[in-house]
Amino acid sequence: MTASFPSSRRASTLFCGILVIGLGFAAPAAFAAGGDEGGATGANAGASGAAGAEKKAGMKKTDLTTCAPGQVWDKKTHKCLERHSGVLPDSELTEYAYSLAKADRYQEAIDVLDLLENSNTPRALNYRGYATRKLGRTDEGIGYYLKSVALDPAYPQVREYLGEAYVIQGKFDLAKDQLATIEKLCGSKDCEYYEDLAGALKTAHAL
DSSP states (O other): OOOOOOOHHHHHHHHHHHHHHHHHHHHHHHHHHHHHHHHHOOOOOOOHHHHHHHHHHHHOOOOEEEOOOTTTETTTTTTEEEOOSSSHHHHHHHHHHHHHHHTTTTTHHHHHHHTTOOOOOOHHHHHHHHHHTEEEEOOHHHHHHHHHHOOEEEEEEHHHHHHHHHHTOOOOHHHHHHHHHHHHHHHSSSSSHHHHHHHHHHTTTOO
């Protein structure tokens, strides 16, 4: 004997069945969409967190996108171009050289700086000094730093790097002179260049 249900109960049962089936098909798509969105959000959150950590740590800002040896990064086209004189403006080549130096590719950084039409600028000399010092040629690096300082005495980053070179040489008084100059240029000790050089002096037990 077949059980009979009131028409309202049958309609309710039918609606629930359709709803369950519909959710069964919709759930995977919703999960996939949610997974993509969650991944993007996670990536954005990671980037935001990294940027916050970088700012908190007082790290220097630079475009760290680098290409294979013999190439340079073009920020406008977002492509790696074959390296040659005139491939990019001096200002962009200068900053790319610094990106290479910060990526521990010191000789490549110097090679890029060699392409500049005018290599006698405060930034180019500072970055050449940095790359040269990192290659172990501290005296030569100091020479470039001093040329940079002569062109722009109010350039705090070169003061930091010059002070760090003096720390390497054990010339702590000269390093402290640079530290004092950085404090004046920044207007306080709350300055990444001051903090970095002060850290180098503390590590050397000279501060």
